[in-house]
Amino acid sequence: MLLIAAMLLFSLARAVGFDADKLLKTITQRYGESSAQKFRDWQKLVADMAKLEDPEQQIKKVNEFWNRRIQFTDDKEAWAQDDYWATPMESLGHGKGDCEDYAIAKYFTLLSAGMDVSQLRLIYVKAKLGGAITQAHMVLAFYSDPEAEPQILDNLLGEIRPASRRPDLTPVFSFNSQGIWGGASASGSASSTGTKRLSRWEELLARARAEGFE
Numbered sequence: 105m106l107l108i109a110a111m112l113l114f115s116l117a118r119a120v121g122f123d124a125d126k127l128l129k130t131i132t133q134r135y136g137e138s139s140a141q142k143f144r145d146w147q148k149l150v151a152d153m154a155k156l157e158d159p160e161q162q163i164k165k166v167n168e169f170w171n172r173r174i175q176f177t178d179d180k181e182a183w184a185q186d187d188y189w190a191t192p193m194e195s196l197g198h199g200k201g202d203c204e205d206y207a208i209a210k211y212f213t214l215l216s217a218g219m220d221v222s223q224l225r226l227i228y229v230k231a232k233l234g235g236a237i238t239q240a241h242m243v244l245a246f247y248s249d250p251e252a253e254p255q256i257l258d259n260l261l262g263e264i265r266p267a268s269r270r271p272d273l274t275p276v277f278s279f280n281s282q283g284i285w286g287g288a289s290a291s292g293s294a295s296s297t298g299t300k301r302l303s304r305w306e307e308l309l310a311r312a313r314a315e316g317f318e
Contacts, residue, residue, distance in 0.1 A: 122216050126316030127193055135197030142173075142196050146213070153217035160255075163246050166213045167257045167264055174201045174209070176259060189308045193315050206259040207244040208308065211280070212317060214246075223247050225278040227288050231260065232272040245278065245288060254288055281309060 124147060131139045149169050153162045177200040179188045192209040195201045201209075207226050214224055223246060231241035245254035245267070253266045256273070267273070267288065275288040279302060 121318045123316040123318065130315045131193045131197045134194075139197045143193075146192075146196055150213060150216045153214075159219065159223070159246070159248060162214065162217060162219065163255060163257060163264060166210050166217075168262070170195075170206055170209045170213070171259055171262060173199065174206055174259070175199055176202060178202055187304070189304050191308065191312045191315055192317075203242045203259055207242045207257070210244045210257050212312065216317070221280055221282055222250075225254070225280050225285070225288065227254075227256075227273075227278040228276045229273040230276060232274075238274075241273070243273065279305060 128140060128143050131143050146169075149165065153165055156162050156165075174195055179185050179202055182188075182198065182200040182202070183190070189208060190198070190201050190205040192212045195205045195209045204226075211224055211226060215221060225245045225247070227243050227245050229241050229243060230238045232238050241260070244257040246257065246264075247254050253268060255264050255266055256270050257264055258270075258273075261270075267275075278285045278288045284302060
C-alpha cells in the first residue's frame with residue numbers, strides 16, 4: 105500500500121509541474137535528513153489540494169500551511185542579505201523568511217496543485233502598519249475569474265479577505281511568471297517585456313527550476 109501511495113504521489117507530482125525526487129534531494133542536501141518530513145508534509149498538502157474542487161478551500165489550506173511553517177524574520181537575519189527572495193524549498197527547509205518568501209511559497213504551491221497561473225499574482229504593496237507608518241510588503245492574490253475582485257493571502261493577517269477589505273494595503277504593481285502589471289487589476293494588460301525588468305524574480309524562477317519545479 106505504501107508503494108502504491110508513493111507511486112500515486114509521484115505521478116501527481118509529474119502532472120502538476122514538479123519533480124518530487126529532485127525536490128526531496130535538494131532539501132535534504134541543504135538542510136539534512138530532518139527536512140525530509142517537512143517535504144513530505146508539503147507534498148501531502150499538494151496532493152490533498154489537487155483533490156479539492158473548490159479553489160476557496162485550496163487557497164485557505166495553502167495560506168494556513170505557510171503561515172504556520174515560516175517564522176517571520178527579516179532578510180538580514182534569515183539570509184545575511186539585505187533583500188533575498190527564497191525558493192519554496194529554501195523557506196521550507198530554513199523555516200524563516202519575510203513577506204516575499206511567504207507569498208512566493210504560496211504561489212508555487214498553488215501552481216503545483218494545478219491552479220492556473222492566470223489566477224495568481226504576487227502584489228507589491230505599501231502596507232499601513234498603524235498610524236501613518238507605511239512599509240513595503242508583498243502578498244499573493246487569487247482571482248477566481250478575470251473580472252473578479254482578488255482575494256488576498258497575507259502573512260500579516262491569517263484571514264483571507266477580498267482586496268476591498270484590505271484598506272491598509274495600497275497596490276503598486278503585480279506580477280507572476282507570465283508578466284508584470286501596473287496595480288492589481290485582473291483586466292489590465294501585462295508589460296510587453298514580460299518579467300525581464302524584474303531581475304530578482306527571474307533569478308528566483310531559475311533557482312526554483314534548478315531545484316525541481318518545472
